Amino acid sequence: MAIRILISQVRDCVYLSSKFTDSMMTQCISTANAVSDGPLADQSLTESILTQIELYLAAHYCSLREPQIFEEEWGGRDSIAKEKRSKANVGIGFNATWFGQQAISLDTSGVLAEMSTTNKKQAGITVYGPYDDGDE
DSSP states (O other), X not given: XXXXXXXXXXXXXXXXXXXXXXXXXXXXXXXXXXXXXXXXTTSOOOHHHHHHHHHHHHHHHHHHHSOOEEEEEOOTTTTOOEEEEOOSOSSSGGGGSHHHHHHHHXXXXXHHHHHTOTTSOOOOOOOOSOOOOOOO
């Protein structure tokens, strides 16, 4: 099926820097569409709900590529805004971002929730060592 959403709709949904190109956005939208047209295709979801799920999944994939700001601090001599980025391991699968969680909540079939469960084989990497949150 055809892609249901536009680049402008995703940009309105998720904060992205100017470095996040339309080409990058198109890849995220295509991945979201593959999920909505694949595992969700035969789940008796309305076209309207599939459109919203596709929007939130596209935002999910975008925010995985460019983590979202969750806090801004003002201070210091020059009142410089500092950004703190969300940590990568908020959850597994679609639970990893707020946008993915919204897609799960819209999916009354439970397919997205099942795809995000921890009982599936997954690859991962754990890094041990000093972590510097830094002031910059």
